[in-house]
Every structure is written in structure tokens, then in C-alpha cells.
Amino acid sequence: xxxLLAISTAIDQLNEKIGYxxxxxxxxxxxxxxxxxxxxxxxxxxxxxxxxxxxYMFALLVMFGASYTFRRNEHVRVxxxxxxxxxxGQLWLDLIGTLFFLIPTCLLLAYLSWPFFxxxxxxxxxxxxxxxxxxxxxxxxIPAGFVMLALQGLSEVIKRAAALxxxxxxxxxxxxxxx
Numbered sequence: 001x002x003x004l005l006a007i008s009t010a011i012d013q014l015n016e017k018i019g020y021x022x023x024x025x026x027x028x029x030x031x032x033x034x035x036x037x038x039x040x041x042x043x044x045x046x047x048x049x050x051x052x053x054x055x056y057m058f059a060l061l062v063m064f065g066a067s068y069t070f071r072r073n074e075h076v077r078v079x080x081x082x083x084x085x086x087x088x089g090q091l092w093l094d095l096i097g098t099l100f101f102l103i104p105t106c107l108l109l110a111y112l113s114w115p116f117f118x119x120x121x122x123x124x125x126x127x128x129x130x131x132x133x134x135x136x137x138x139x140x141x142i143p144a145g146f147v148m149l150a151l152q153g154l155s156e157v158i159k160r161a162a163a164l165x166x167x168x169x170x171x172x173x174x175x176x177x178x179x
Contacts, residue, residue: 019068063145106150
């Protein structure tokens with residue numbers, strides 16, 4: 001179980017770093033938006049490139065922020081049943097839900113979105129707007145974001161399995177295994 005927990009820790013650390021970048025993207029998107037609005041109103045000048053840059057940052061934030069949010073256990077839970085289960089029951093529900101629903105769905109969406117990216121990359125797709133940006137880099141964020149979410153799901157499965165076997169306990173706040 002120790003090698004699997006090491007893999008889980010590596011995935012968690014990667015997603016923590018991605019989360020840090022996503023936090024910076026929020027700030028950058030706000031700054032770009034504010035500067036773009038000030039220039040537009042002060043100088044009557046605007047650029048589609050800056051507007052698209054905001055969209056791209058938002059897309060990256062959403063696609064990669066999902067795995068960070070899942071890692072921090074700050075995602076939305078809708079399960080009313082979850083609250084009435086014991087800690088062991090919650091571990092089982094998390095394990096089964098992640099293993100049979102989250103990971104397969106993420107991998108399927110990554111697989112299905114890959115041709116969407118590849119078609120864009122193969123023609124070096126550009127925005128149709130004047131001054132627009134390349135489109136394929138942001139389209140790569142779709143399969144990559146789903147792969148990262150699936151990897152974080154794998155990390156959560158490892159931690160839940162280890163907790164069910166008594167190797168670790170799960171820190172409820174940050175979902176970190178503790179010895």
C-alpha cells in the first residue's frame with residue numbers, strides 16, 4: 001500500500017501546484033478584464049485578443065481548478081444519504097462513486113475531446129475575430145483537465161482504500177491521509 005500512497009501523494013502535490021496556478025489565473029483574469037475595460041473607456045480602443053485571453057484564463061481555471069477543488073474536498077456534495085452514513089460508509093460511498101462514476105466519465109470525456117483538440121491543432125486553428133488568438137492551446141485544456149480530474153480521482157480511491165484497510169486515516173478538512 002505504501003507505493004500506492006506515494007503515487008497518491010505525488011498526484012496531490014501536482015494538483016496543489018496546479019491549484020496555485022489557478023489561483024493566480026483568477027487574479028490575472030481580473031487584472032486583464034479591468035485593464036481592458038479602462039483602456040476601452042479611456043481611449044476607445046479594444047482588442048479581441050485581450051478579451052479572448054480572459055476567456056482562455058477562465059477555461060484553464062475551470063478545467064484545471066476542478067481537480068484542485070476535488071483534492072481539497074471543496075466540491076459540491078448532493079448526497080443526502082452521505083450525511084447519515086458512518087465514517088466507514090462514507091469511505092465506501094466515496095470509493096465506489098469515484099471508481100465507477102467519476103474516473104470512467106472523466107476518461108471518456110478526455111477521450112472524446114481529444115479529436116476536437118487534434119483537429120484544431122492540425123490546422124493551427126485561429127480565432128475568426130480580428131486580433132484573436134490561437135484556439136488549439138485552450139482546446140487542449142479540455143482533455144488535459146479531465147485527465148487531471150481522473151488522476152485526482154485515482155488518488156482519492158487510493159486514500160479511501162488505504163483508510164478502509166486501516167493504513168491511514170483521512171483528515172476531513174483537506175482529505176490528507178495521516179499516519
